[in-house]
Amino acid sequence: xxxxxxxxxxxxxxxxxxxxxxxxxxxxxxxxxxxxxxxxxxxxxxxxxxxxxxxxxxxxxxxxxxxxxxxxxxxxxxxxxxxxxxxxxxxxxxxxxxxxxxxxxxxxxxxxxxxxxxxxxxxxxxxxxxxxxxxxxxxxxxxxxxxxxxxxxxxxxxxxxxxxxxxxxxxxxxxxxxxxxxxxxxxxxxxxxxxxxxxxxxxxxxxxxxxxxxxxxxxxxxxxxxxxxxxxxxxxxxxxxxxxxxxxxxxxxxxxxxxxxxxxxxxxxxxxxxxxxxxxxxxxxxxxxxxxxxxxxxxxxxxxxxxxxxxxxxxxxxxxxxxxxxxxxxxxxxxxxxxxxxxxxxxxxxxxxxxxxxx
Amino acid sequence: xxxxxxxxxxxxxxxxxxxxxxxxxxxxxxxxxxxxxxxxxxxxxxxxxxxxxxxxxxxxxxxxxxxxxxxxxxxxxxxxxxxxxxxxxxxxxxxxxxxxxxxxxxxxxxxxxxxxxxxxxxxxxxxxxxxxxxxxxxxxxxxxxxxxxxxxxxxxxxxxxxxxxxxxxxxxxxxxxxxxxxxxxxxxxxxxxxxxxxxxxxxxxxxxxxxxxxxxxxxxxxxxxxxxxxxxxxxxxxxxxxxxxxxxxxxxxxxxxxxxxxxxxxxxxxxxxxxxxxxxxxxxxxxxxxxxxxxxxxxxxxxxxxxxxxxxxxxxxxxxxxxxxxxxxxxxxxxxxxxxxxxxxxxxxxxxxxxxxxxxxxxxxxxxxxxxxxxxxxxxxxxxxxxxxxxxxxxxxxxxxxxxxxxxxxxxxxxxxxxxxxxxxxxxxx
Numbered sequence: 120x121x122x123x124x125x126x127x128x129x130x131x132x133x134x135x136x137x138x139x140x141x142x143x144x145x146x147x148x149x150x151x152x153x154x155x156x157x158x159x160x161x162x163x164x165x166x167x168x169x170x171x172x173x174x175x176x177x178x179x180x181x182x183x184x185x186x187x188x189x190x191x192x193x194x195x196x197x198x199x200x201x202x203x204x205x206x207x208x209x210x211x212x213x214x215x216x217x218x219x220x221x222x223x224x225x226x227x228x229x230x231x232x233x234x235x236x237x238x239x240x241x242x243x244x245x246x247x248x249x250x251x252x253x254x255x256x257x258x259x260x261x262x263x264x265x266x267x268x269x270x271x272x273x274x275x276x277x278x279x280x281x282x283x284x285x286x287x288x289x290x291x292x293x294x295x296x297x298x299x300x301x302x303x304x305x306x307x308x309x310x311x312x313x314x315x316x317x318x319x320x321x322x323x324x325x326x327x328x329x330x331x332x333x334x335x336x337x338x339x340x341x342x343x344x345x346x347x348x349x350x351x352x353x354x355x356x357x358x359x360x361x362x363x364x365x366x367x368x369x370x371x372x373x374x375x376x377x378x379x380x381x382x383x384x385x386x387x388x389x390x391x392x393x394x395x396x397x398x399x400x401x402x403x404x405x406x407x408x409x410x411x412x413x414x415x416x417x418x419x420x421x422x423x424x425x426x427x428x429x430x431x432x433x434x435x436x437x438x439x440x441x442x443x444x445x446x447x448x449x450x451x452x453x454x455x456x457x458x459x460x461x462x463x464x465x466x467x468x469x470x471x472x473x474x475x476x477x478x
Numbered sequence: 479x480x481x482x483x484x485x486x487x488x489x490x491x492x493x494x495x496x497x498x499x500x501x502x503x504x505x506x507x508x509x510x511x512x513x514x515x516x517x518x519x520x521x522x523x524x525x526x527x528x529x530x531x532x533x534x535x536x537x538x539x540x541x542x543x544x545x546x547x548x549x550x551x552x553x554x555x556x557x558x559x560x561x562x563x564x565x566x567x568x569x570x571x572x573x574x575x576x577x578x579x580x581x582x583x584x585x586x587x588x589x590x591x592x593x594x595x596x597x598x599x600x601x602x603x604x605x606x607x608x609x610x611x612x613x614x615x616x617x618x619x620x621x622x623x624x625x626x627x628x629x630x631x632x633x634x635x636x637x638x639x640x641x642x643x644x645x646x647x648x649x650x651x652x653x654x655x656x657x658x659x660x661x662x663x664x665x666x667x668x669x670x671x672x673x674x675x676x677x678x679x680x681x682x683x684x685x686x687x688x689x690x691x692x693x694x695x696x697x698x699x700x701x702x703x704x705x706x707x708x709x710x711x712x713x714x715x716x717x718x719x720x721x722x723x724x725x726x727x728x729x730x731x732x733x734x735x736x737x738x739x740x741x742x743x744x745x746x747x748x749x750x751x752x753x754x755x756x757x758x759x760x761x762x763x764x765x766x767x768x769x770x771x772x773x774x775x776x777x778x779x780x781x782x783x784x785x786x787x788x789x790x791x792x793x794x795x796x797x798x799x800x801x802x803x804x805x806x807x808x809x810x811x812x813x814x815x816x817x818x819x820x821x822x823x824x825x826x827x828x829x830x831x832x833x834x835x836x837x838x839x840x841x842x843x844x845x846x847x848x849x850x851x852x853x854x855x856x857x858x859x860x861x862x863x864x865x866x867x868x869x870x871x872x873x874x875x876x877x878x879x880x881x882x883x884x885x886x887x888x889x890x891x892x893x894x895x896x897x898x899x900x901x902x903x904x905x906x907x908x
Binding site (some may be wrong): 196200402 | 537538539540541542543550553554556557560597600601602603604605606608609610611613614615624628709712713715716720721724
């Protein structure tokens, strides 16, 4: 290690202002000291609209815990876009994301990704992970919300015969259901897993009704005794949260502990936006007139500023940026706040008048 | 213990660039554009904005591939050149290595560094090719250069007294700059500046003049000095210590490697110097007074950039090696458009110039370089000519009995104007 360090120093002397990695990058695209990258090793078709993309990450990647997500950067027409995706591969395996073609970035990933492509990466994050101690579990997922749970199932089921997992997955139809056959096979092979598919548009199909307990009681009578994990669209999660709150508030001390939720989008307060303003990115020497419903993060990215970002929904705080002057409005609550020097979350704050950011 | 000063209190948005008037006209419109009405100037501004918008809307994967390819070629050349120099005992290796490093350095400074630092590629959002992270193979640190170049030069283009690039506080490059005996050295300074251009720019970027007049604080100067010293040390070590030492160890060719890196730096410096002097100093390129920018509108700003810059005509290879500064006019109108797109907007800009009766200065490199040098030499001489000045000087110093005689032709010319406050009193007769 010491020798490598010394060699690096010598190489730096000869290459400045470049770093040795810049030159190595000529032959190895994963060598970059500024940005973590991964090379696509396999692309699998899951459904007509979704693909699982396996990749081998470069140095600096941390192995993920089942259920975590990572930011993935994709280049679309020359411009870098970042989105967060749950990792669907089990713990210990090379990472993979399962993407459904909804939105510009996901569609690009699904339609264009091929073997050998380079993805830009950030390390895995998130606390939507398996409990530390064995407990009976209930997984409640809808649509692409299955991906983090799939990682948990793949991690837990083959290794822990004593596990007890019920997975209720809601999808529109059988052909649109992610990992349908694999789940059935796993359930077949391991008694630890019970899978209940719920199809909303097949036969007498209707949506899984979480506004009251009937559906849940039918599919999983002992749901009250299980630690629950839910992931899916916002209204699905809101209903689940409300149900757990009303049904289990008396029994569990903390309903939030009985039900873990993973969201894909921030919960914005309708009408929270107000007047926008001119946003100035001081170090980047850029300014952009920004409407009151546009986040500082989006404004910066549009102006070509390299903004730090993470979950893009106000949770992970990777986007914190010092405010130099001005006030910002939290799009989740409508609250106007901001003091000089305060670190603001750019992903869920919009300008409330002229704003200067130290980036 | 160090104490950090609290950040300056700011509560209002500050403009990043001087605010341009939305209507009207400057206090004085430059003579070259004096024939244009306010409405014509506004229309010209809109037409150039439209050109810019067209390119912005069509930037994409092709442009991204272009800059990445140039970077790849440049890095490969740099690496191959340096490795070749390790074996430069052989003359062929010395020549090949020096040539490769020279080209790599020119590409790095001109087409890559200069343009990346302008933010031309920021739209890609790639932190590896971004104006805020890029450091270039040049003594002047990116940060200080961006200030004097992007903020000062590009904002105040050719406004005598504001744009210090008019002569770099060293050369007398405009008639409006007062002549002093120091200017006699113009050609000599320029000759020395040429092979050591990067050191000249590094010194210039420290803005010692601004510090002396109090425009730049001592803290800022200290910070810039620290940055520059560190950068200069790295650059110097790489080319003049580490590479020769490595070559000495590998094949005992340290001396030749040193000759190679020194020559490569000189070649790059001379080239950059030539290209940059073609940008604003050849014949036909205007300079401006402060009244001409007072109340300047967007259209007037464009006009100043166009008539204050000069292009170099040539092949695509010439454009690449000049970092597309051969399209200086287009670069000054649109400093943050990707450089590979200047060639396609150039005919449109030229057509606009022709239609509005504005000059569009361009010419082959040798001619433009010659004109710039001619100006350097011409302006070394005092306005009244060298002979009269010498006589005045001798008279003032040694007080010979006969008073200065005006040249014959001045007798019937307009009455001599007298420069106030200057001793000895000199009649302007040119």
